[in-house]
């Protein structure tokens with residue numbers, strides 16, 4: 001066509017370039033076929049996940065009338081205060097009350113615990129026992145607000161002087177915040193519960209990606225990016241933040257952010273001081289869940305607990321990977337820090353560190369009787385690990 005003069009030479013060049021362009025575009029689909037199909041599969045799966053979430057939310061909303069109510073109440077309103085408004089010294093602070101709690105499994109609605117009522121005051125260290133599958137962990141999940149299938153009422157008593165997030169009694173008709181009113185996505189996560197004086201330690205603690213310092217500061221100071229004020233000296237003793245004072249300067253409910261010295265001291269307190277020399281410094285980064293044994297991770301979780309110093313902690317087999325001497329040491333540490341604990345565990349040695357036991361038996365579907373018993377534990381030591 002060029003030689004017969006029908007087209008110019010430039011048109012041939014243009015055609016070649018256009019053809020190459022089109023070929024490149026089609027080849028992209030051929031070469032990237034695997035990634036495109038993987039992408040489409042991911043989108044499909046996310047779509048299905050979204051549908052499941054939507055259906056569970058709508059199911060959840062339709063079942064609002066039959067669920068566990070979790071609320072926070074100002075403990076000062078449950079006490080008879082001194083004439084100057086202070087809390088009487090010998091008056092034990094109520095931390096938690098459970099009223100007529102019936103716990104069911106989410107899917108089959110099988111009853112796990114029937115009509116449980118109990119009150120936990122400060123220093124009432126409760127051990128929850130029972131056969132495997134009886135519902136011990138489920139009870140802790142319900143207390144942590146992670147499980148609401150069933151009925152009954154759980155109330156945490158918090159001191160609003162420690163927590164500016166908690167509205168004062170005058171802001172609430174019944175001096176109470178009921179999270180069952182916050183259902184549509186506004187239910188607070190368990191981490192926020194920490195700021196109200198409650199902490200949850202699972203059997204396998206969550207190890208954050210980051211430095212050893214970040215591990216220790218999690219979750220209480222996880223979102224706090226301000227640098228450490230290592231120059232600031234503790235007010236009294238090496239662990240001034242363990243005195244339970246809130247950070248009044250920041251107006252926050254969290255204890256003062258620990259200094260490097262505090263972090264080193266708390267590692268010593270949970271018998272983990274040796275990991276500092278092993279891993280270099282507090283600012284070393286490792287895949288902590290791989291380089292630390294489960295027992296070391298559990299001790300690290302107790303270090304977090306000692307730094308945060310909540311009023312109440314829920315321990316779900318949190319010392320299962322530890323030897324008995326270390327277990328006894330950690331329980332002594334948290335008791336000395338004034339933390340009240342509710343533990344789930346199977347070991348006989350746990351009785352030593354608690355003063356009440358809640359024994360749950362496997363619920364009989366054909367019987368409407370309660371399947372639990374509360375007993376006090378004699379203070380006589382069964383084992384003595386203090387010499388170890």
Ligand SMILES: Nc1ncnc2c1ncn2[C@@H]1O[C@H](COP(=O)(O)OP(=O)(O)OP(=O)(O)O)[C@@H](O)[C@H]1O
Pocket residue numbers: 105106107108112130131132133134135136137138139
């Ligand atoms: N998400 C869930 N959906 C349905 N059923 C569940 C769920 N989680 C737990 N269950 C069931 O609830 C029952 C109680 O479980 P839970 O973990 O509370 O028992 P447990 O007493 O702590 O047992 P263990 O001592 O073995 O840890 C079990 O039969 C379990 O299969």
